[in-house]
Amino acid sequence: xxxxxxxxxxxxxxxxxxxxxxxxxxxxxxxxxxxxxxxxxxxxxxxxxxxxxxxxxxxxxxxxxxxxxxxxxxxxxxxxxxxxxxxxxxxxxxxxxxxxxxxxxxxxxxxxxxxxxxxxxxxxxxxxxxxxxxxxxxxxxxxxxxxxxxxxxxxxxxxxxxxxxxxxxxxxxxxxxxxxxxxxxxxxxxxxxxxxxxxxxxxxxxxxxxxxxxxxxxxxxxxxxxxxxxxxxxxxxxxxx
Amino acid sequence: xxxxxxxxxxxxxxxxxxxxxxxxxxxxxxxxxxxxxxxxxxxxxxxxxxxxxxxxxxxxxxxxxxxxxxxxxxxxxxxxxxxxxxxxxxxxxxxxxxxxxxxxxxxxxxxxxxxxxxxxxxxxxxxxxxxxxxxxxxxxxxxxxxxxxxxxxxxxxxxxxxxxxxxxxxxxxxxxxxxxxxxxxxxxxxxxxxxxxxxxxxxxxxxxxxxxxxxxxxxxxxxxxxxxxxxxxxxxxxxxxxxxxxxxxxxxxxxxxxxxxxxxxxxxxxxxxxxxxxxxxxxxxxxxxxxxxxxxxxxxxxxxxxxxxxxxxxxxxxxxxxxxxxxxxxxxxxxx
Numbered sequence: 001x002x003x004x005x006x007x008x009x010x011x012x013x014x015x016x017x018x019x020x021x022x023x024x025x026x027x028x029x030x031x032x033x034x035x036x037x038x039x040x041x042x043x044x045x046x047x048x049x050x051x052x053x054x055x056x057x058x059x060x061x062x063x064x065x066x067x068x069x070x071x072x073x074x075x076x077x078x079x080x081x082x083x084x085x086x087x088x089x090x091x092x093x094x095x096x097x098x099x100x101x102x103x104x105x106x107x108x109x110x111x112x113x114x115x116x117x118x119x120x121x122x123x124x125x126x127x128x129x130x131x132x133x134x135x136x137x138x139x140x141x142x143x144x145x146x147x148x149x150x151x152x153x154x155x156x157x158x159x160x161x162x163x164x165x166x167x168x169x170x171x172x173x174x175x176x177x178x179x180x181x182x183x184x185x186x187x188x189x190x191x192x193x194x195x196x197x198x199x200x201x202x203x204x205x206x207x208x209x210x211x212x213x214x215x216x217x218x219x220x221x222x223x224x225x226x227x228x229x230x231x232x233x234x235x236x237x238x239x240x241x
Numbered sequence: 242x243x244x245x246x247x248x249x250x251x252x253x254x255x256x257x258x259x260x261x262x263x264x265x266x267x268x269x270x271x272x273x274x275x276x277x278x279x280x281x282x283x284x285x286x287x288x289x290x291x292x293x294x295x296x297x298x299x300x301x302x303x304x305x306x307x308x309x310x311x312x313x314x315x316x317x318x319x320x321x322x323x324x325x326x327x328x329x330x331x332x333x334x335x336x337x338x339x340x341x342x343x344x345x346x347x348x349x350x351x352x353x354x355x356x357x358x359x360x361x362x363x364x365x366x367x368x369x370x371x372x373x374x375x376x377x378x379x380x381x382x383x384x385x386x387x388x389x390x391x392x393x394x395x396x397x398x399x400x401x402x403x404x405x406x407x408x409x410x411x412x413x414x415x416x417x418x419x420x421x422x423x424x425x426x427x428x429x430x431x432x433x434x435x436x437x438x439x440x441x442x443x444x445x446x447x448x449x450x451x452x453x454x455x456x457x458x459x460x461x462x463x464x465x466x467x468x469x470x471x472x473x474x475x476x477x478x479x480x481x482x483x484x485x486x487x488x489x490x491x492x493x494x495x496x497x498x499x500x501x502x503x504x505x506x507x508x509x510x511x512x513x514x515x516x517x518x519x520x521x522x523x524x525x526x527x528x529x530x531x532x533x534x535x536x537x538x539x540x541x542x543x544x545x546x547x548x549x550x551x552x553x554x555x556x557x558x559x560x561x562x563x564x565x566x567x568x569x570x571x572x573x574x575x576x577x
Contacts, residue, residue, distance in 0.1 A: 002355070003351075003352050003355035003356055004356075006352075007341065007344075007352055010343070010344065010348070011341065011343045011344070014343040014344075014384075015343060069339065070335075070337070070339045071339055071341065073305070073339075074339045074353075075356050076325075076328070077303060077304065077305055077328055077331075077333055078328065078329070078353055078356045078357050079325045079326070079328040079329030079330075079356065079357050079358060080325060080356040080357075081325040084325075230325075239300065239305050239306050240335075240337070
């Protein structure tokens with residue numbers, strides 16, 4: 001898959017402490033909620049916030065850090081293309097984030113005695129939503145001028161998108177919010193988590209639409225990001241002063 | 242001599258760079274209407290004091306900074322927009338070494354070679370061999386996070402020197418290197434230029450430069466104040482030894498009777514309260530030292546330090562601009 005893909009995996013696997021924290025902390029947050037008898041709607045909202053913030057922060061903050069540190073600039077000046085750096089980094093990051101979050105999702109499903117179709121859906125939906133979150137993180141990194149700004153923008157954009165996906169309230173039927181909700185790439189993941197937490201079930205018939213919205217949104221955003229990857233990378237990694 | 246490129250590696254006309262500023266505080270002009278052409282196989286040293294524009298010029302040539310004005314062609318192509326294909330043909334070692342800390346030295350070398358489109362075994366020069374030549378052999382399989390600053394600098398230089406890029410740019414390449422490292426770097430630079438690469442490096446290491454560079458550019462306030470082979474520049478100050486005596490007291494010493502035509506004390510520098518340094522440029526070399534010390538001692542001076550230095554490019558620079566050039570410190574090369 002190329003040098004950047006290998007770099008991402010090698011560095012992630014060598015930072016074992018970070019790997020353990022990234023896997024352990026979601027579990028530490030999820031388990032008390034799952035066994036604590038929280039209402040399903042609130043539990044699902046907490047899970048969705050955790051997973052989406054994990055994905056957007058997990059992409060935006062390292063990008064801003066590597067931009068400030070000059071590592072991305074170094075690759076660009078060595079002749080790496082924006083696309084050749086950004087796309088493998090995104091794909092590796094999404095897969096790594098998914099692997100780190102998957103245990104927490106499986107615990108939610110196990111404790112909620114979820115049906116088989118939810119177990120089968122968990123991996124693909126989580127990966128699609130995390131990829132979308134990682135892509136949002138790239139655009140956030142392009143706007144941010146510091147780590148603090150990156151964290152702030154990532155939080156604001158994530159919460160806005162979570163709101164759009166019906167995490168904090170159910171949109172009134174026929175409203176604009178109700179029309180937008182199924183198109184947001186995090187909606188299907190939220191519905192899976194809601195069903196997994198013992199709330200409103202996710203009928204098998206709604207799965208194709210959910211997968212399509214999640215992956216369609218993620219791939220569309222990936223395509224747009226890949227097309228403008230060079231200027232995006234130049235912006236994320238400005239010349240070090 | 243082989244040649245990696247048939248086009249002129251660097252061609253700049255009216256090149257200007259102003260650092261970004263604000264409405265209230267406009268950015269500083271670092272490069273001001275500079276014209277420069279560098280041929281394949283040339284080794285060009287950029288020399289100037291801090292703020293003279295050396296690093297900015299290297300960064301412009303590396304496409305790290307976009308020119309504010311003027312034209313800049315690199316390897317026959319416009320430098321703006323800088324395409325990945327153009328950047329792959331330029332090897333740039335910045336003054337600050339940046340590596341991927343969890344990776345070993347070998348892995349860093351392999352990674353950068355692959356980003357550049359090659360690899361450790363792509364038929365090009367073996368980066369590991371260059372790294373060993375620079376003294377990194379024993380630590381190449383250790384994580385870079387354990388490297389000292391000097392080792393990181395060497396790894397950066399190995400990455401750059403091992404490429405087949407026809408344009409090599411190095412910013413302060415001797416910083417952090419010990420004398421053996423400096424010598425190895427000089428050999429590598431000569432070898433790369435001999436193979437047809439154009440080498441441009443910013444440095445104030447004026448003692449090594451005459452042996453490394455085929456051409457020296459003095460930069461001052463963003464402009465070129467001299468552009469000539471080092472021997473030609475050194476001819477301007479040949480036979481002008483600089484004697485510096487640092488002492489306490491002795492202000493009443495009569496120095497004028499000691500001096501011949503063309504010899505005069507340089508402005509005194511006061512390094513700390515009570516200490517003064519008397520500097521004289523002379524064609525008589527160290528022979529002036531005994532009468533000078535006698536005069537100072539007779540006037541009650543306590544001698545703390547005596548330095549005798551043969552003229553080098555610093556003196557040429559000072560003569561041309563009136564500004565003193567501070568040399569980089571290279572371990573083991575202190576003058577006395």
